[in-house]
Structure formats: C-alpha cells, structure tokens
Amino acid sequence: MGMGGSSNTNTPMVGGAPMYPTKDIVDNAVNSKDHTTLVAAVKAAGLVDTLKSPGPFTVFAPTNAAFAALPPGTVDTLLKPENKGTLTTVLTYHVVPGRMDSAALMNAIKAGGGKAVLKTASGGTLTAMMSGSNVLVTDAKGGTAMVTIADVYQSNGVIHVVNKVLLPG
Template structure:
C-alpha cells in the first residue's frame, strides 16, 4: 500500500516539476522572473542587468517601468553595456546627462506586449521586417536572421534577443545582447 502511494506521490511531484518548467518564465541572471511582478521588481534581481537597473534609477524611470504598461523592454545585459566605448556608461550616469540617458533607455521600450511569436508573425507579414516606434520616438526594426530575432536601431546596430518572452505583470522583457542607440 505505501509503495503504491509513494509511486503515485513521486509521479505527482515529477509531473508538477515538468509542468512548472514548461510554463514558468525563464530564469534571467540567475534569478526567477515572476509573471505577477512588474518589470522593475523582476529586473532588480537579475545579476545580468545591474547596469540597466542602475541606469533606470539614475534616469528616474523606475515609476514609469513599474507602471501599468503594457511595455516591451528590450533589456540589454551588463556585457552589452561593456561593449560601449570606455567611459560611456559612467558619463551617461552623471546627473547632467540625465536627458541623454533617458533617451538611450527609452530607445529600448515599446508600448504594448510583443512576444517573440507576435514579432515573428509581424516580420513575416511585412516582408521580412517589422517597424516599431520606441517610447523615445526613435524607430526600431525587428528582423529574422536564421532562427534569431534581431532588433535594429536607427544607427544600424543589431541586437539579438537572447532570452525571449520573460512575461511580467505589466508587459514582457526580451533580453538582448547589445545596447540600442539613438541616431
């Protein structure tokens, strides 16, 4: 009797684990991302996004990105900021450069919730490119290269989505490998 119960309990735990891994948000920066938390509440826990979080705080965008949205945030990882010319991040974080920092950060935000499935459908429906307007007012273009989705900024820089569809209570984060820059 107990062995039958133990087998049933083990199968239930295994099934719950499989279901949890199928339906759970991906881990980002070693931290779980929770769909019931907003963009800021999740991003602060990612070890891969400490530079982005510091920049969002310096620009005064915490309340905006914690707001109702929905937003799609193309969130560059720390190594993306490291690829910028030496001193760029430190310069942008200075209080006197807040407007420029805000422009760079809002280049990474689009109104609405765009999953990668939605982006792929729109790319295919629009001849291989899907044009978006960032909150900054700049234009972004989503394209497919192989199996990857890239976001192209007005300067021609291409940033690949490396962790897709990190759902939030107020939108979605698409983790990217390069910083998008205004023209």
C-alpha cells in the first residue's frame, strides 16, 4: 500500500467495528454492536445466504435503537418463527437491488426533481430525498429515516445506516 501507515484509514467504523469493503454485508454487520437486532432478524428470516450472495445490494440498515423505537413487543413478535414471512417482508423492504451509494442516490433524487423512488427487494417502494446535506428515506407508511452513516462499502453492495425501521404499506 506504499508509504504512510495503515491501509485501514479509509475503513469506516460502524458500531465500533471496522467495516471492510472486502467482506460481504453479513460478515461486516455481525461485527457492529449497533446492529445486533438486525443481524438476529436476518438470521431469523433465513436471509443470511441471500445477503451473502453476489448481489449487489443496497441495504438501509436500522440500528438497535431504531428497532427499540418500534412499539413495545414488535421485535419479539417479528422474531417468532410463525411470523417469518412478515419479518422477511420488513427486512427485504430495507434492501434495494443494485449498488446505490450516496452519489448515485443524490443523482437519482436530482433526476426525480427532488425525490427518488426506489424499488425494494420486497416489491415495495421507498422515497429518498435530501434535507440539507442529509439523505432521508420515507416508507410506505410515511415514516422517515435519516441516513446517519452513508456509503459503507461491502464486497457485495453498500450499507447506509438509518435511524428508523422502515415499514412496508
């Protein structure tokens, strides 16, 4: 890597862990202490293999705090085996096929006259827009999440950390 110290300087930190662009979405997410609920949900939904596949995927990854902000009992209910279908729908609603980093998102927002409609892996849509320098993502129920850490590149896509769980209609 030439002179000038560690090659890790450009590796973003999420939940106190470095996110390596050489690792896939799952292998990185399991190391983030802010995403233990998301990882548990991905495992419960049986989506590990999907999110380890070549993709690429753009994942809006809610933090533990985002899941905790849902009505009491929501997460526990979703994690029950009989609710696997619903959980899968909620999780895949946070996944947009393709690699959309913030530059691509901003271009799509500009092209859409201030709004970009993103088709999710669940078949639903998310609407992205700018608020100052922040990217906001609005779900089918009108809830809005802010991207708090953008452009966490993965071997099979990109993660944008969000501060709210997005809910399909």
